Amino acid sequence: MxxxxxxxxxxxxxxxxxxxxxxxxxxxxxxxxxxxxxxxxxxxxxxxxxxxxxxxxxxxxxxxxxxxxxxxxxxxxxxxxxxxxxxxxxxxxxxxxxxxxxxxxxxxxxxxxxxxxxxxxxxxxxxxxxxxxxxxxxxxxxxxxxxxxxxxxxxxxxxxxxxxxxxxxxxxxxxxxxxxxxxxxxxxxxxxxxxxxxxxxxxxxxxxxxxxxxxxxxxxxxxxxxxxxxxxxxxxxxxxxxxxxxxxxxxxxxxxxxxxxxxEEDKMRSLTALSRYVARIVNERPNPRLPYVGERAFAHKAGTHIDAVLKTTRAYEHIPPELVGNVRRTLASKHSGKAAILNKAKEFKFEITEEQAESLTKMIKELERQGFEFENADASLYLRMAEHLGLYSPPFSVHNYVATDNANKYQSVGMEVQIGDEIVLTTAESRKGLVDALRKALDRALSSRFPDVTRIILEDFRVMDLDTEKSTEARVGVWVKSRCDSVTFWTIGVSSNMLRASLDAIEDSKKYGLLVLSGKIR
Ligand SMILES: [Zn+2]
CATH class of the missing domain: 3.20.20.70 (Aldolase class I)
Known part of the structure; x- marks a missing residue:
């Protein structure tokens, strides 16, 4: 037996x-x-x-x-x-x-x-x-x-x-x-x-x-x-x-x-890291849906689930995620309400009042109506929330840009960026496409004031058509994964124009990356 x-x-x-x-x-x-x-x-x-x-x-x-x-x-x-x-x-x-x-x-x-x-x-x-x-x-x-x-x-x-x-x-x-x-x-x-x-x-x-x-x-x-x-x-x-x-x-x-x-029991905690390490060795993206160790194994989305997990984690978790070295995540999405926002604010270490939670929820719901999906773009959500709460003012913004594809041979971008009270004009060329030219132009504009900006590296780039409510205009979402030293994060841009959406996502990447570089985020 x-x-x-x-x-x-x-x-x-x-x-x-x-x-x-x-x-x-x-x-x-x-x-x-x-x-x-x-x-x-x-x-x-x-x-x-x-x-x-x-x-x-x-x-x-x-x-x-x-x-x-x-x-x-x-x-x-x-x-x-x-x-x-x-x-x-x-x-x-x-x-x-x-x-x-x-x-x-x-x-x-x-x-x-x-x-x-x-x-x-x-x-x-x-x-x-x-x-x-x-x-x-x-x-x-x-x-x-x-x-x-x-x-x-x-x-x-x-x-x-x-x-x-x-x-x-x-x-x-x-x-x-x-x-x-x-x-x-x-x-x-x-x-x-x-x-x-x-x-x-x-x-x-x-x-x-x-x-x-x-x-x-x-x-x-x-x-x-x-x-x-x-x-x-x-x-x-x-x-x-x-x-x-x-x-x-x-x-x-x-x-x-x-x-x-x-x-050994104390080795159980290394299972998540091992799974992802081996995925990297075989050159595969870690599967987010793997039981126990996947990125989504303890990700809660429905408002009622988040609410319950915040009261008692066993409500929707078969084991504590830390047992296998994984982490619990709550996803801010249109399926979630104030409870999720409050929890997200806690994750971001923002101390907020009930009233602020209400207004943040309203602001995020409006962005979601426009097509933003923050559940896989925490860094953009962080920036929106911090700005809304008056805890953050962006160090720069892109005013204008012109993009030209030169007979499919190379691409060039001209850009106007406001940094503090200064307007910086730059241009950049690339043979890798317009998005790469946009990134280069922005890096170039920012590098005089922020010389470390090139340490913010774009690692992945995904484009998706979005279903937007009551919208007759087709919209695309662009997700960008970035790495800054050992911190990786995702940002999002949404627009009817793919290039604009890309630029917005890259802009957020640089803004968030600068916070990482300044030691404000780890
Ligand atoms: Zn076999």
Missing amino acids: SDPKDKVETYDTTLRDGAQGEGITFSLDDKLKLAKALSDLGVDYIEVGYASSTPEDVEVFKRLRTASLGDTKIVAFGSTKKKNVSAESDPGIKAILETGAKIATLFGKSWTLHVEKVLGTTLDKNLEMISDSISYLRKKGLTVIFDAEHFFDGYAENPGYAFRVLECAREAGASTLVLCDTNGGSFPDQVGKVTAEVVQRFDCVVGIHAHNDSECAVANTISAVQAGARHVQGTINGYGERVGNANLISIIAGLYKLGYRTI
């Missing part, structure tokens, strides 16, 4: 199965960084990759063998030997030994369809391949984890054979039997039932490796643990083949909620 107080081993396969996801590749340096981050988190195993004997592969294992990875162990991955060679002369098995890893994960077939139709061999021969490969690696002193590929599909078609495969692996010396839902189509009740049967019949650690094709990878993993599995495999953010693997972060957080031990 499963006891929630039990330790469950965590096995990360981001570097191997994660790298099988479309668009994901890791350089040598990425692999070393990721391994370090995973060992800092305290996962028990890191599957470094498919042992292939390529020079890079050899190098990664060599470096990781001597890296300080705490208690985290590195694992080489490979398949059981080919059908017509001995384990000793099989190139894949040789490559595993060459990695110098003390632990190998071998995958073998447990579904008759794969044995006969894909591998093209007999059921008995497949058992021999599994047995010989594991025995040989055991003889060489390695610990062997056995991944039973397609176990749940295999069990559904021929349970006797699927079990025979596990028996064979165990008899040959595998320390852990991992049940794989390789096609990712299984459901939690089935996974739980089959896992319980395996746990009952074998005296070793039973593991689970799930893919997410029916969006049940995490649920299947948790179901397996509740049925007695004590080894979970997954990838950070669920990267992997097709739609991906079970997300190890959600598994760790979910098992924590259920009382199982995985990583």
